[in-house]
Structures are given as C-alpha cells and as structure tokens.
Amino acid sequence: MPSKDELADYLESYAADLPVRTGVHIRRVTRSGADYLVESDSGTWRAQNVIVATGFDRVPRIPAFASELRPDIVQLDAGSYRGPDQVGPGGVLVVGAGNSGADIALELAVTHRTHLSGRHPGQVPWRIGQPWARPLNRLVFWAFAHVLTTTTPIGRRARADVLAHSGPLIRVKSRDLVAAGVQRVPRTAGARDGLPVLDDGRTLDVSTVVWCTGFDPDHSWIELPVLDAQGRPVHERGVTDESGLYFLGLLFQHSLASSMLNGVGADASVVARHIADRSAGREPVAAPTSGPASA
Structure with a gap:
C-alpha cells in the first residue's frame, strides 16, 4: 500500500x-x-x-436536533475539522463511530476528555500498514473490487449497509481507542436542555460536538x-x-x-x-x- x-x-x-x-x-x-x-x-x-x-x-448529514444544542457548544463536522487546535477546553462528543469518527476521537483523546457515540461498524482485524499484511491487503481489496459489487447478492447487501452507515474500521482498532481513553457511548438520539442525549437517556455536558454522521x-x-x-x-x-x-x-x-x-x-x-x-x-x-x- x-x-x-x-x-x-x-x-x-x-x-x-x-x-x-x-x-x-x-x-x-x-x-x-x-x-x-x-x-x-x-x-x-x-x-x-x-x-x-x-x-x-x-453536504454534511447533520441531524435536525443539532440546532437545539446550546449556542456555546462548538459544532464541527468531519469535513470542517482540521485538528485539536479547533477544540477549546472541556469534553468532546464525536458522533459517528466509523472511520472518520474513530480517527478524530483518537486524535482528540490526547488533549481532551472524548466520547465516541454510535454503533461499532466492525474492523479489519490486522494492521494494514505492516509489511507482512500486504498479501492480506491485496486479497481484501480483490474482494472489495470483484465480490462486493452491484452484481452479487452479498455486494448489494453490503452496498445498502455502506450507504446507510459506514464501512469497517480500517486504520484505527477498538483497542487503540480503549488505550487512548476514548469513552464509547450509545447513539446520540437528541437534545435536552441544550445538551446531547444518548439512547440510554443520559445527557453529556460537553463543550464541543464533532458530527461524523456521514455526507x-x-x-x-x-x-x-x-x-x-x-x-x-x-x-x-x-x-x-x-x-x-x-x-x-x-x-x-x-x-x-x-x-x-x-x-x-x-x-x-x-x-x-x-x-x-x-x-x-x-x-x-x-x-x-x-x-x-x-x-
């Protein structure tokens, strides 16, 4: 690669x-x-x-309830996020646990208390950048190009899932997020009193929300x-x-x-x-x- x-x-x-x-x-x-x-x-x-x-x-796909968050909560999306310097003091909620969300959460966890919200999309189980992984990478890419297509039943099912959600994590692994101190939380379902609300009913008092909810x-x-x-x-x-x-x-x-x-x-x-x-x-x-x- x-x-x-x-x-x-x-x-x-x-x-x-x-x-x-x-x-x-x-x-x-x-x-x-x-x-x-x-x-x-x-x-x-x-x-x-x-x-x-x-x-x-x-066009960032941001939920309508984002407008109900407090005006002092900084809101970014995966396209406008450039780095931790954009994020002030306080906790961060990264909404969307796909590749962009995992990458951004891992980076922000170095300097901020970071929550990552959303379902786990699965992951490639090896480090794709390792020299020994090149044959596996080629095999997986071959499957991406020739098996997961619009002409196969498994490809059509995968297509619907990718368009609706996210593909598997490629670079970041779950253990990387755990080691960095990223806190996994359920899906962000709405807003209450100007704060984001999770599927389990909890509200998170954060100063920044990064929307990694697709485009x-x-x-x-x-x-x-x-x-x-x-x-x-x-x-x-x-x-x-x-x-x-x-x-x-x-x-x-x-x-x-x-x-x-x-x-x-x-x-x-x-x-x-x-x-x-x-x-x-x-x-x-x-x-x-x-x-x-x-x-």
Whole structure:
C-alpha cells in the first residue's frame, strides 16, 4: 500500500499532464442541442461529454436536533475539522463511530476528555500498514473490487449497509481507542436542555460536538433528469440515460472499491470505452450490471 507522500507525488505528476484548472466553481450543467453547457464562475464550456467526478461527500448529514444544542457548544463536522487546535477546553462528543469518527476521537483523546457515540461498524482485524499484511491487503481489496459489487447478492447487501452507515474500521482498532481513553457511548438520539442525549437517556455536558454522521451528495447544479427523488444519480456503471453524461468515483458506484484511489480505474475504463464508442459512431456496449443504480 503506497504511503501518503507516494500518493501525493502520483496525483501531482498525473495532473501535470492534464489541462487542470483549480479554484473553479461549476454553477450548472445543461443541454444545448446535442452538446452540454458547463457554466462556471470563470466562463462557460461546450462539451460533447461530461464526466461528473465530484465525489459523494459534499453536504454534511447533520441531524435536525443539532440546532437545539446550546449556542456555546462548538459544532464541527468531519469535513470542517482540521485538528485539536479547533477544540477549546472541556469534553468532546464525536458522533459517528466509523472511520472518520474513530480517527478524530483518537486524535482528540490526547488533549481532551472524548466520547465516541454510535454503533461499532466492525474492523479489519490486522494492521494494514505492516509489511507482512500486504498479501492480506491485496486479497481484501480483490474482494472489495470483484465480490462486493452491484452484481452479487452479498455486494448489494453490503452496498445498502455502506450507504446507510459506514464501512469497517480500517486504520484505527477498538483497542487503540480503549488505550487512548476514548469513552464509547450509545447513539446520540437528541437534545435536552441544550445538551446531547444518548439512547440510554443520559445527557453529556460537553463543550464541543464533532458530527461524523456521514455526507450526502450535492448534484443540484446538474439541471438534467438523471437524479432520483433523493437527488442521487441514476446510472449503470456511471453511464446515464443522458447520452454523454457520466459519473465517476461515487460511493459504491459498482463495487466497494469504486470510490477508492486504486479502485476507481475499473469504472473509469467502462466510461472511457463508452465515450470512445460514441465518438467512433458505434453503438456503446451496455455496462454490465444488475440494473440501474442510484448513488
């Protein structure tokens, strides 16, 4: 498994060969005859094909009762959290016990009394960074890419669970949290007297809440009939019913590996072949899937 520096170097060299424009905000995508108009704050592009690769984690999924917490309680989400320096004195409640929640709780436990709220999602039972674990890592990734897919019953069940909750802990182990002094508590169910309330009826007097409760996509800027009632793309392996409009990198787009840096290539190949067939005037081959996927 490559290190963070190796991944950064790879992405930097990859982008160097492409006409990448950073700091550009896309406002809307619409049809213009057979083409698409992509409007941004720095101009408008006309394109025959558009690939939407904006990721799945766009809008923090924060419960409505968050507004009932006392105004002096600092509230952050996993996307806005940058480090312990953002957190003042007092206890911290991290809501959501998936990978982000476990990572943040472990970091905050060094300097703060930290509670981690939510169900345990399970965990990879070995240290993935150890050299001896590389064969196991490859085997697990193979299962992520080829077994846990939208074309298998076990994959479809896993997809529903991942979209609703979280995948297993990969980096942090339960024993790490215990050793750091993180206090595991039940699900956060609401608010009472301005404080968070747990499923067991307890209230926690904390000064900071970090919401690690997941994200929803935001495709409201795509003004085309490719979204379902929840605003999620309807597609087959990233291919939509709007000829020339594609999605890439969605959470569990086709497999559990679809949104991973070393797993997105399989879906990218499907999209690239589809575009090549369209450009050559050939009838694109339907993407192999069990049916249209949403999300």
